[in-house]
Amino acid sequence: MSANQRVVGNFILEGHLEPAQVQSYISEGNVKSWLLLEPEGGANCPASAVKSAGLDFACVPFVKKESGFPTESARSLISALDALPRPTVLSCSTARRASAVLALYLTHRQSDASCEIAREGAALSLARALDLKASQEPSLASWLELCSKEMKRSDLIFRQLFDTSGSSTYTYLLGDPASKDAILIDPVLEMVERDLAVADDLALKLKYVLNTHCHADHITGTGAIKKLRPEVKSMISRASGANADIYLLPGEKVCFGERYVEVRATPGHTDGCVTYVSQDNGGMAFTGDALLIRGCGRTDFQQGSPETLFDSVHSQIFSLPETFRVYPAHDYKGRHHSTVLEEKTLNPRLTKTKEEFKSIMDNLGLPYPKKIDAAVPANMVCGIQD
Ligand SMILES: [Fe+2]
Incomplete structure (x- = not known):
C-alpha cells in the first residue's frame, strides 16, 4: 500500500x-x-x-x-x-x-x-x-x-421485451447504432405489433428474425412479421427441422451492421436449440430454453435429453466469460437476466453432477405443455397460420 x-x-x-x-x-x-x-x-x-x-x-x-x-x-x-x-x-x-x-x-x-x-x-x-x-x-x-x-x-441498441399475453416469453431486439440494422430473437405472435412499433420508434431496420428453437409454449411471431415486412428473413437452426429462410449451423455468425451474434448449438431441451452470443454490452448470451435463470427447459418432450442438455450448458454456455449476461427465453418470476457466474454457482440443477441432473430432470412431474399441440406444428412452419 x-x-x-x-x-x-x-x-x-x-x-x-x-x-x-x-x-x-x-x-x-x-x-x-x-x-x-x-x-x-x-x-x-x-x-x-x-x-x-x-x-x-x-x-x-x-x-x-x-x-x-x-x-x-x-x-x-x-x-x-x-x-x-x-x-x-x-x-x-x-x-x-x-x-x-x-x-x-x-x-x-x-x-x-x-x-x-x-x-x-x-x-x-x-x-x-x-x-x-x-x-x-x-x-x-x-x-x-x-x-x-x-x-x-x-453501444448496441438493446431492448428486452416481455410477452404479456401469457407465455412469459422474452423477445430481444438488438440494433446496430451506425447502420440501424437490427435483429429480433424469439418474437411471440400476439406481440408482433408491439415489437415492430419498438423497432420503428428506434428507427431500426429489421433484417432477421431468429428463433432459439421450435417453441412448444407459444406460437412464434416470425411468420406474421414476414407478412407485414416482406424484406425480413427468418432464421432457425438447421437441426430444428423447422421452416425458415435461412438455416443456421453452429459457429456461424448472424451479422447486422457492424455487429453479430454467434450461433452455439445447445441441444437437450430440443434437438435444434441454439444459444446466440453477442460480444456487445460486456457480453450477452441469449440462451433460449437451454438455460433459464436458476433453471433450465424441460427435457421430457420434443427430443429432450437431460444428458445432452447438461453437456450443452457446460460446454457452450458455462465456458463463456463469467461476466457475460444470460438472457433466457422465459422467466416466470419477474427476473430479467442473470450472469454466467451466477448460473455456474447458483443454478439449483446445473451445479449438480450429470447423474444428479438427470435424476432431477426425469422426476420433475410437469404437466403436459398446454399449447404444445397447437404451437409445435405452427412453429415448424414459421408460425404462419392460414
Ligand atoms: Fe421451449
Whole structure:
C-alpha cells in the first residue's frame, strides 16, 4: 500500500510502488489480479512479481498524448477489467489515471444493459461523487466526458421485451447504432405489433428474425412479421427441422451492421436449440430454453435429453466469460437476466453432477405443455397460420 492507495469496492487504486510494497500485496493474499496502466518493464514494474505469484496480470498502457488521453483505449481498458478476477489492483504512477479508468468502468458496468447505457457525463459525475483524483485533473475529466459520449453513441441498441399475453416469453431486439440494422430473437405472435412499433420508434431496420428453437409454449411471431415486412428473413437452426429462410449451423455468425451474434448449438431441451452470443454490452448470451435463470427447459418432450442438455450448458454456455449476461427465453418470476457466474454457482440443477441432473430432470412431474399441440406444428412452419 502507498499514500496514493484508495479502495473502492473490489478495486484498489495505487500509485507508484516499491518492490516491497508490491510484495506485501502479494503475500497478504487479498488481491487476485493486477492491471498496470504503464508500459510493462519500467522501473519497479510489478509485472514479474505479480505473475510469478500466480496472480492474473494485465497491462494496458494508458498514456497522455499530445491531443490528450485517447478515447480509443476505453474499450480495451473495460475488457481488461472484465477479464480479471477481483479484488484487483489498478496502478499507474500517481493513481490518477487509475481512478479515471475505474470511474469509466463502474459507469459502464453498473448501467443496466436493458436501459440507455452511460448517460452523457455519467463517468465524470461518478468520479466527482466518489471524490476520485481524476475529477480534479482537467485532461482526465475531459477524457471521461468524451468516453461517455462515444460509448453512448456506439453501444448496441438493446431492448428486452416481455410477452404479456401469457407465455412469459422474452423477445430481444438488438440494433446496430451506425447502420440501424437490427435483429429480433424469439418474437411471440400476439406481440408482433408491439415489437415492430419498438423497432420503428428506434428507427431500426429489421433484417432477421431468429428463433432459439421450435417453441412448444407459444406460437412464434416470425411468420406474421414476414407478412407485414416482406424484406425480413427468418432464421432457425438447421437441426430444428423447422421452416425458415435461412438455416443456421453452429459457429456461424448472424451479422447486422457492424455487429453479430454467434450461433452455439445447445441441444437437450430440443434437438435444434441454439444459444446466440453477442460480444456487445460486456457480453450477452441469449440462451433460449437451454438455460433459464436458476433453471433450465424441460427435457421430457420434443427430443429432450437431460444428458445432452447438461453437456450443452457446460460446454457452450458455462465456458463463456463469467461476466457475460444470460438472457433466457422465459422467466416466470419477474427476473430479467442473470450472469454466467451466477448460473455456474447458483443454478439449483446445473451445479449438480450429470447423474444428479438427470435424476432431477426425469422426476420433475410437469404437466403436459398446454399449447404444445397447437404451437409445435405452427412453429415448424414459421408460425404462419392460414
Ligand atoms: Fe421451449
